[in-house]
Amino acid sequence: MNHQHTPADRLAEVRDFFTPRAADWDTRFPHDGPAYAVAVADLGLRPGDAVLDAGCGTGRALPALRAAVGPTGTVLGADATPAMLLAAIRADRHREAALALADVTRLPLRDGCLDAVFGAGLISHLPDPEAGLRELARVVRPQGRLALFHPVGRAALAARKGRPITPDDLRAEPNLRPLLARSGWLLTSYTDRDTRFLALAVRQG
Numbered sequence: 211m212n213h214q215h216t217p218a219d220r221l222a223e224v225r226d227f228f229t230p231r232a233a234d235w236d237t238r239f240p241h242d243g244p245a246y247a248v249a250v251a252d253l254g255l256r257p258g259d260a261v262l263d264a265g266c267g268t269g270r271a272l273p274a275l276r277a278a279v280g281p282t283g284t285v286l287g288a289d290a291t292p293a294m295l296l297a298a299i300r301a302d303r304h305r306e307a308a309l310a311l312a313d314v315t316r317l318p319l320r321d322g323c324l325d326a327v328f329g330a331g332l333i334s335h336l337p338d339p340e341a342g343l344r345e346l347a348r349v350v351r352p353q354g355r356l357a358l359f360h361p362v363g364r365a366a367l368a369a370r371k372g373r374p375i376t377p378d379d380l381r382a383e384p385n386l387r388p389l390l391a392r393s394g395w396l397l398t399s400y401t402d403r404d405t406r407f408l409a410l411a412v413r414q415g
Contacts, residue, residue, distance in 0.1 A: 220337030221313060225291045227335075243270060245361040249408050250274035250328065252399075253357045259325040260284035264314040264346060265332045267294045269303030271359075275328060276306040286319075288312040315342045319349040326355040333358060333380050340393050347394030350413045356395055358386075360407040367407075381407065 231238075250271060255261055255278035263271050266287035275285045285307035289295050295309050312318060314329075315337060327346045336342035346356060360367060364382070368375045380386060386409055387397045395411035 216337075218337075221290055224335050224337075242361040245406060246271045246330065246359070247274040249330075249357055249359040249406075250278055252408060252410065253278070253326055253328060253355055255279050255283070255326055258282045260323060261286070261326045261328060262317075262319075262324050262346075262349065263287045263307065264327050264329045265289055265335060266298065266307075266309070267291075267330070268301060269298030269307065269309070271328055271330055272298070272303045272306040284308075286310065286324075288314055288317065290314070315345050317345055317349055321348055322351040322354075324350045324354060326350065326357070328357050328359065330359045330361075333386075339380055340389060343390060343393035343395060347413055352413055352415050354413040356390075356411040356413070358407075358409040358411075361405075363402045363404050363407045365402075366404045381409070383409075 255275070257280035259279045260283065261275050261279055263269070263275060263286065266272065266289050269287055272285060272287055276283070279285060287298065287307045287309045289311065290313050292311055295311060298304060298309060310318065314332070327350055333339055350356070358381070362370070364375050364379060378385070380389060383400050383402070390397050390411050394414050396414050397409060397411050399408070399410040401408045
């Protein structure tokens with residue numbers, strides 16, 4: 211019998227993947243911190259802004275996001291895996307942000323309430339990438355910003371997993387640009403090198 215994977219199935223798979231890895235996630239990639247800080251700087255946040263770390267994991271971006279928006283800003287961290295949020299709390303990063311157990315394709319936020327969204331390693335784990343990006347667009351104000359980040363580029367990440375880059379990779383610019391456009395975003399900057407992947411987009415409308 212041919213079983214079609216539903217978004218609920220995909221969400222369960224994401225949780226199954228991350229739950230056993232949560233406790234030692236930060237120790238597996240201990241040198242990524244500075245790359246997160248640089249990516250957050252490129253997002254162009256201002257003091258007082260409201261920003262969401264979508265799929266925040268252990269919260270490695272949260273200190274940089276808090277520093278960027280200052281004490282008057284709002285930092286939210288949402289993740290679908292309880293074990294990852296628990297790891298964020300153990301690392302004391304809950305002091306930088308309000309953490310929420312939430313599926314980023316169905317956020318408990320009102321329309322246009324954010325200035326920006328930061329998503330590290332997010333796209334490949336979205337059950338429905340277009341629907342997920344559209345939901346992120348919904349909660350961001352017009353001309354608000356989106357950063358899709360990974361601390362290593364596509365080739366380095368594929369090599370780490372022992373496989374080549376494939377043409378259907380969602381993060382390849384020819385695939386990502388129209389995907390973002392269909393979801394309410396305009397891609398404004400694209401970087402893919404061994405030490406960094408960063409796509410910046412602006413909310414249309």
